[in-house]
Amino acid sequence: MSLEAHGLDWRAGGRLILDQVSLQVPPGELMGLLGPNGSGKSSLLRLFAGLVRPARGEVLLDGAPLARRSRRDVARRIALVEQHATTDTDISVLESVRLGRTPHRSAISGWSVNDQRAVDSALDQVGLADKSARRWHTLSGGERQRVQIARALAQQPSELLLDEPTNHLDIQHQLELLELVRRLPLTCVMAIHDLNLAAMFCDTLAVLDSGRLVAFGAPEEVLTPALIERVYGVRALVSRSTRHRRPHVQYLPLTPSSLDQEPPCEPST
Numbered sequence: 001m002s003l004e005a006h007g008l009d010w011r012a013g014g015r016l017i018l019d020q021v022s023l024q025v026p027p028g029e030l031m032g033l034l035g036p037n038g039s040g041k042s043s044l045l046r047l048f049a050g051l052v053r054p055a056r057g058e059v060l061l062d063g064a065p066l067a068r069r070s071r072r073d074v075a076r077r078i079a080l081v082e083q084h085a086t087t088d089t090d091i092s093v094l095e096s097v098r099l100g101r102t103p104h105r106s107a108i109s110g111w112s113v114n115d116q117r118a119v120d121s122a123l124d125q126v127g128l129a130d131k132s133a134r135r136w137h138t139l140s141g142g143e144r145q146r147v148q149i150a151r152a153l154a155q156q157p158s159e160l161l162l163d164e165p166t167n168h169l170d171i172q173h174q175l176e177l178l179e180l181v182r183r184l185p186l187t188c189v190m191a192i193h194d195l196n197l198a199a200m201f202c203d204t205l206a207v208l209d210s211g212r213l214v215a216f217g218a219p220e221e222v223l224t225p226a227l228i229e230r231v232y233g234v235r236a237l238v239s240r241s242t243r244h245r246r247p248h249v250q251y252l253p254l255t256p257s258s259l260d261q262e263p264p265c266e267p268s269t
């Protein structure tokens with residue numbers, strides 16, 4: 001059953017940021033959360049993680065209100081990798097990933113074999129096992145992103161929420177990270193701006209516009225020229241990739257220009 005939003009309203013700074021959002025996250029799948037800047041993607045992820053409470057409506061986890069669970073209980077189930085996650089303390093990769101075990105440990109319990117296994121497996125999955133001694137400040141942007149994901153995996157969640165995890169990564173590292181996320185046997189919700197990567201990797205897409213859910217479904221149902229123009233104000237051609245059969249979006253310039261040329265007509269014979 002996983003995560004569900006029922007009629008969620010969320011307010012901040014005197015404004016309605018999320019407006020009547022209802023959505024069922026498909027269990028065991030990767031759902032992409034799309035929408036323009038400021039449309040409410042991070043806010044929805046924070047509500048799903050139980051970090052903030054809705055003004056109206058509720059988040060359900062396995063059919064029961066998230067609000068009735070303790071912080072610790074929620075953290076054992078749901079991990080959130082926030083945007084621009086950083087640290088001022090110069091800790092090592094290993095120390096950082098070990099923090100993911102916090103919800104599973106009590107003040108008196110020692111470091112267990114299970115804790116160590118979870119950390120080793122998380123480092124392994126993100127390909128950082130050989131960099132566990134490296135200090136945070138010596139890592140590249142891509143490596144830092146992978147450490148954040150390893151910390152979330154060490155938490156052993158069943159639901160993983162990712163806020164623009166491919167930000168600042170070069171294309172190879174973006175593909176690497178998305179392939180990793182897609183392979184995870186978890187329910188994942190990922191805010192992402194790149195429509196082509198979202199179409200290629202996500203099982204379903206949800207689109208927010210000014211805090212409202214305006215589309216939800218398989219990539220080929222959601223990513224239409226009409227939706228892209230309505231939500232982003234951009235004209236686009238959408239075709240089906242000949243390689244992966246998913247939608248492929250080709251953007252047209254905002255203003256008429258030499259970049260936007262109609263294909264020449266075939267001469268008639």
Ligand SMILES: Nc1ncnc2c1ncn2[C@@H]1O[C@H](COP(=O)(O)OP(=O)(O)OP(=O)(O)O)[C@@H](O)[C@H]1O
Binds near residue numbers: 012013040041042043
């Ligand atoms: N704590 C807050 N106080 C006031 N306004 C907030 C707060 N958190 C978010 N907002 C506002 O809510 C709106 C939605 O923000 P949010 O970060 O959820 O959007 P987003 O879709 O994730 O944007 P982006 O793609 O730029 O990351 C924005 O206008 C933002 O300024």
